[in-house]
Amino acid sequence: MSDQTRDLYLHDPFRKDGQISGIGDTGFPFYSDNSSMYNHIGSSGHDLHGFDPAYMSFTEHLYGSMDYNTQASPFGLSCTSSEVFFSVDGGQEVGGGVGESVVTGDHTPVAANSSVSSSSTEVGGDEDSGKSKKDREPKVSEDGVESSKKVIKPKKKGEKRQREPRFAFMTKSEVDHLEDGYRWRKYGQKAVKNSPYPRSYYRCTTQKCTVKKHVERSFQDPSVVITTYEGQHNHQSPATLRGNTARLLAPTMLASGLAAPSFPQEMMIQMPPTNTQGHTSSMYQQNLNLPQQLQLPDYGLLQDIVHSFPHNQQP
DNA sequence: CGCATTTGACCCGCGC
DNA sequence: GCGCGGGTCAAATGCG
Numbered sequence: 389m390s391d392q393t394r395d396l397y398l399h400d401p402f403r404k405d406g407q408i409s410g411i412g413d414t415g416f417p418f419y420s421d422n423s424s425m426y427n428h429i430g431s432s433g434h435d436l437h438g439f440d441p442a443y444m445s446f447t448e449h450l451y452g453s454m455d456y457n458t459q460a461s462p463f464g465l466s467c468t469s470s471e472v473f474f475s476v477d478g479g480q481e482v483g484g485g486v487g488e489s490v491v492t493g494d495h496t497p498v499a500a501n502s503s504v505s506s507s508s509t510e511v512g513g514d515e516d517s518g519k520s521k522k523d524r525e526p527k528v529s530e531d532g533v534e535s536s537k538k539v540i541k542p543k544k545k546g547e548k549r550q551r552e553p554r555f556a557f558m559t560k561s562e563v564d565h566l567e568d569g570y571r572w573r574k575y576g577q578k579a580v581k582n583s584p585y586p587r588s589y590y591r592c593t594t595q596k597c598t599v600k601k602h603v604e605r606s607f608q609d610p611s612v613v614i615t616t617y618e619g620q621h622n623h624q625s626p627a628t629l630r631g632n633t634a635r636l637l638a639p640t641m642l643a644s645g646l647a648a649p650s651f652p653q654e655m656m657i658q659m660p661p662t663n664t665q666g667h668t669s670s671m672y673q674q675n676l677n678l679p680q681q682l683q684l685p686d687y688g689l690l691q692d693i694v695h696s697f698p699h700n701q702q703p
Numbered sequence: 704c705g706c707a708t709t710t711g712a713c714c715c716g717c718g719c
Numbered sequence: 720g721c722g723c724g725g726g727t728c729a730a731a732t733g734c735g
Contacts, residue, residue, distance in 0.1 A: 574708055593707090
């Protein structure tokens with residue numbers, strides 16, 4: 389292959405339809421809307437500089453309006469500081485798919501733009517999306533003997549597997565699995581190509597909740613954990629039920645523009661300051677992938693944040 | 704004992 | 720069509 393850098397992107401969990409999303413030097417994969425307002429970021433080479441302002445705005449707003457004492461952090465993660473890089477895969481089909489990827493120096497991950505073109509409009513599906521493999525049934529031979537191996541569930545042809553909207557963000561943390569107020573069960577782990585660190589797959593343990601997330605560590609910057617959420621909780625966070633109601637932003641909402649938010653508001657609820665496990669999580673906002681017609685519900689903070697970004701998405 | 708994690712195998716989509 | 724990589728399943732195992 390011509391360039392090694394490209395190889396780094398191969399493990400991009402967001403890669404879809406052959407398109408590779410950009411990744412910063414931490415290997416963080418981002419979907420980004422090519423038509424988004426951050427394209428300039430992607431083309432500035434060492435983009436930290438180019439992106440910094442937006443990044444600062446984002447975090448500043450976060451902490452400006454958030455009760456920092458609660459150690460609240462976006463996404464309800466127990467983090468103490470917050471540099472957050474996150475990206476959303478809203479599943480919106482975006483015209484023109486020229487992706488740009490950026491590699492930056494040092495360990496500051498930087499957004500890279502690429503086309504999102506997330507194939508299937510991910511939003512369309514309800515809870516069943518992404519479950520195409522779910523209905524596996526034990527293979528039973530004609531005489532009723534179950535074959536040892538797993539089986540294929542009947543699935544309609546041409547029925548493309550749909551995915552829930554996803555968003556990802558990076559967190560500087562020593563622990564892989566960040567506490568976010570929900571209960572998760574790990575259901576798989578896979579080695580990530582070109583990375584010494586495995587990716588872990590978690591599923592919300594609440595019944596009927598189909599939210600999943602994967603967590604992997606950046607191989608470029610092992611201190612950075614990349615968390616990708618997929619789906620929408622249909623229940624309240626256990627933390628919430630325990631009486632914690634500090635509100636946080638929903639990245640989802642940022643992502644949104646989506647027909648339906650990927651996450652309920654509960655997602656923004658902060659849980660108790662649980663960062664006792666050594667997260668130093670600073671979260672890096674890497675790439676905000678805002679749809680053009682961003683419709684912001686009444687999430688004041690969110691609006692602030694959004695407004696802090698360059699305004700070239702105005703019609 | 705019940706629940707969570709580990710882990711190898713399998714399925715699927717995609718690129719070649 | 721084949722191979723690869725991502726994602727998921729489920730039996731085995733571990734733990735409180």
